[in-house]
Amino acid sequence: MKAISRWLDRFCYKHPRFGIPNLMKFIVIGNVLVYFMDMFSNGYATLLFLFHPDLIFQGQVWRIITFLFVPVSGYSSSNMFSILWFAMTTLFYYYIGNALERQWGSTRFTVFYFLGAILNLIIGFAFQTSVTMYYVNMSMFFAFATLYPEMQVLLYGILPLKVKWLAWLDAALFAYDIVFSLFARQWITAALPIIALLNYFIFFWDDLVSVVRRKTGRMAYQARPQTINFKKAQKEVQQRKGYLHKCAVCGITDADDPNMEFRYCSKCNGYYCYCMKHINDHVHVQ
Numbered sequence: 001m002k003a004i005s006r007w008l009d010r011f012c013y014k015h016p017r018f019g020i021p022n023l024m025k026f027i028v029i030g031n032v033l034v035y036f037m038d039m040f041s042n043g044y045a046t047l048l049f050l051f052h053p054d055l056i057f058q059g060q061v062w063r064i065i066t067f068l069f070v071p072v073s074g075y076s077s078s079n080m081f082s083i084l085w086f087a088m089t090t091l092f093y094y095y096i097g098n099a100l101e102r103q104w105g106s107t108r109f110t111v112f113y114f115l116g117a118i119l120n121l122i123i124g125f126a127f128q129t130s131v132t133m134y135y136v137n138m139s140m141f142f143a144f145a146t147l148y149p150e151m152q153v154l155l156y157g158i159l160p161l162k163v164k165w166l167a168w169l170d171a172a173l174f175a176y177d178i179v180f181s182l183f184a185r186q187w188i189t190a191a192l193p194i195i196a197l198l199n200y201f202i203f204f205w206d207d208l209v210s211v212v213r214r215k216t217g218r219m220a221y222q223a224r225p226q227t228i229n230f231k232k233a234q235k236e237v238q239q240r241k242g243y244l245h246k247c248a249v250c251g252i253t254d255a256d257d258p259n260m261e262f263r264y265c266s267k268c269n270g271y272y273c274y275c276m277k278h279i280n281d282h283v284h285v286q
Helices: 002-014 023-041 044-049 053-057 062-070 079-103 107-127 134-149 163-183 186-223 230-241
Strands: 152-155 158-164 262-264 273-275
Touching: 002 023, 002 107, 002 186, 023 044, 023 062, 023 079, 023 107, 044 062, 053 062, 079 107, 079 134, 107 134, 107 186, 134 186, 152 163, 158 163, 163 186
Parallel strands: none
Antiparallel strands: 152 158, 262 273
């Protein structure tokens, strides 16, 4: 995985003109056109452009490309809410696609998007099944959340949520689809989200490894016997002495006056604590 990730990095660096600028704009325009064609043809456009291996082998080779433009939230004549949902999801993926392209550059984003599409095509041809860009789009959101975890968006245009929490929801949906498909022995259905995650891991392998190493290193450091738990130590001192701070001049403690503030003098040689009355009125210990 690491070798593939590094090779892709080198490829994107050496071929800056390989990318398609504003790729998501073309994808969205295609989605909108197919959706409106579905509205006037009762869904026939999707049937005409959807990836279908048997029909491709019969000569309908355009499906290898046109399946990219088939909306994952298809048109439904019986549910007018589907139009609103299509508009919201399309605008959202247009936004995150542009954000990824600005962050990565056109080449890297183009490779990410089309590698996901190619992996889908491999699954479709290998298992002779129809595939869509649904899980590729969801993995694109994983990429966006990895780069901008603290960004806040409005869920359904109302509820403010940070992107990282939506990513966890996205991960839960992935896990549910995979586990449910495996229990139902629907191997092809389980393979599609796994392939989409594979595409994500290829591009973020080094970042994820770095995060895991930092987390495990921090946990190992905290588990060392030499590491002092500051809050626990404070609590033990307070229980043993009956106070936490004591003025080195007048002897007042935080137990005597809970509202009194205490400071440690940086000019004294050692850790000498003073109340607010004597922090600026004492002889420095040398």
